[in-house]
Amino acid sequence: MRLLAVGAHPDDIELGCGGTLALFKKSGHEVYTLVLTRGEASGDPIVRQRECEQAAKTIGIDKVFFGGLQDTKVTDGIETIMEIENVINSVKPDIVFSNSQKDQHQDHRNNGLASLSAARKVQKVLLYESPAAFRDFCPQIFVNIGSALDIKLKALEAYASQASKRPFSSSNLNSHSDPARVIHASEGLAAFRGFQAGVAVAEAFEVGKFLLDT
Numbered sequence: 001m002r003l004l005a006v007g008a009h010p011d012d013i014e015l016g017c018g019g020t021l022a023l024f025k026k027s028g029h030e031v032y033t034l035v036l037t038r039g040e041a042s043g044d045p046i047v048r049q050r051e052c053e054q055a056a057k058t059i060g061i062d063k064v065f066f067g068g069l070q071d072t073k074v075t076d077g078i079e080t081i082m083e084i085e086n087v088i089n090s091v092k093p094d095i096v097f098s099n100s101q102k103d104q105h106q107d108h109r110n111n112g113l114a115s116l117s118a119a120r121k122v123q124k125v126l127l128y129e130s131p132a133a134f135r136d137f138c139p140q141i142f143v144n145i146g147s148a149l150d151i152k153l154k155a156l157e158a159y160a161s162q163a164s165k166r167p168f169s170s171s172n173l174n175s176h177s178d179p180a181r182v183i184h185a186s187e188g189l190a191a192f193r194g195f196q197a198g199v200a201v202a203e204a205f206e207v208g209k210f211l212l213d214t
Contacts, residue, residue: 002030004093005128006084006115008074008107009039010052011159015186016128017097018059018152019145020203025060026148034087036067036074036111043161055158059151065090074106076113084118093122100127100206102134116208125208131185139204142197149190149201156186 003024007013013021013033025031035052038045049066056064067083074080088096098115099108112127119125129137145152190201197204 001095002032002091002093003095003097004032004034004088004091005097006034006036006087006099006111008036008099008105008111009042009071010035010048011039011055011156011162012099012108012111012130013097014055014059014152014155014159016099016130017126017203017205018055018155019148019190019201020097020143021061022059022148022151022155023143023145030062031060032063032065032087032091032093033061034065034067034084036069036080036083037071037107038066039071041071047161048159051159051161055155058155058158072107074110074114076110076117080110080114081118084115088118088122095124095126096122096208097126097128097205098208100129100133100137102137102206103130104132104134105130108132112208119209123209123211123213126205126210127208128203128205129189131189137204138206139193139196140207141205141210142193142199142202143205144194144197144199144201145190145203146194146200149187152190153187 039048096119099112101112193204194201
């Protein structure tokens with residue numbers, strides 16, 4: 001099976017579905033990512049790309065594709081759709097993961113909308129949440145990431161340039177005080193979704209499209 005995860009910025013994918021990707025990779029599946037921008041609005045794009053590549057190596061991503069879009073100016077129009085569709089045509093994924101549209105960040109919302117258009121011929125599209133997701137994010141599929149949470153958090157540690165920015169800061173934690181180990185929002189969200197699903201930790205997804213094939 002081949003998976004493609006699409007993110008607007010470096011770190012979006014690891015935050016939203018890094019544990020799920022790690023699980024699939026551990027099971028022998030092919031995993032690819034597409035990052036539409038290099039996150040230049042939040043730091044040096046060269047540094048952020050390098051961090052993204054290191055995070056991908058931690059998860060075991062087969063290949064990272066980078067788009068040529070501008071941070072904070074991602075639209076849901078044809079330019080974004082074609083960036084995503086070109087990679088879909090190359091990878092031919094069985095499942096596409098992308099941002100939920102129920103998100104405070106316009107790049108995230110537009111990435112999700114564009115991904116649905118670009119992945120119109122893909123049978124399964126799952127939409128992940130970020131720490132910036134709205135309260136009306138409605139989880140419909142849960143993935144138990146208990147055996148992959150450490151991989152997810154280690155991948156997030158690669159983003160050292162973002163350490164002082166939410167959700168990477170762990171300064172408010174009362175336990176597990178090593179900031180290189182603990183990613184506050186990500187770990188807390190995984191525990192919350194796990195509680196909902198009846199497991200220790202989980203990642204949650206909305207369904208963009210899910211064709212059940214017998």
